[in-house]
Amino acid sequence: EAGVTQFPSHSVIEKGQTVTLRCDPISGHDNLYWYRRVMGKEIKFLLHFVKESKQDESGMPNNRFLAERTGGTYSTLKVQPAELEDSGVYFCASSQGPEQETQYFGPGTRLLVL
């Protein structure tokens, strides 16, 4: 069974540019989560999808971040325009059932904004 995949693995962009991160969850997993780890800080929750609907987006830092989950399958996280403080590692995770069930994480996308 394929795990959670994320693309790209690394991205280096300049301030003001746009970047789109993609996450493919494990097939059949209705729950999809985005997290971010800024260097030296803890991993923070960004948002949670149940199928194509946003269940909770309380962790999204501001309106420069837009997450979508087309058809309840893969998800994208767009940052537009990117700022220096957006640099960090963006993780995606998926789970089959309720939130307390095991979440399976992808390897992360390392974003560097110059």
Add this chain to the structure above:
Amino acid sequence: AQSVTQLDSHVSVSEGTPVLLRCNYSSSYSPSLFWYVQHPNKGLQLLLKYTSAATLVKGINGFEAEFKKSETSFHLTKPSAHMSDAAEYFCVVSELSGGSYIPTFGRGTSLIVHP
């Protein structure tokens, strides 16, 4: 509100010696607690979880953790470290908030294993 404190940013042990990674939490309700491990360039992998059943939780790769409510601790232990245990470990608390379970991560503890 919930929070997690991992008391050590780095822990260094020799192969074959015990491992102790410390975690304290605060939570308004009955939390679920997790330990995850991240090896370089890999995703986070669940080691074990506590969800109000037995207070001593056994996980994968010989790890276990004990939930101590009176001490608000959930320390991770292993009797004998292996070189392959070198990784970063995250303690996580999760409780119901606004209809969703939102996880809160500790800052992580890097485990270094010397031959």
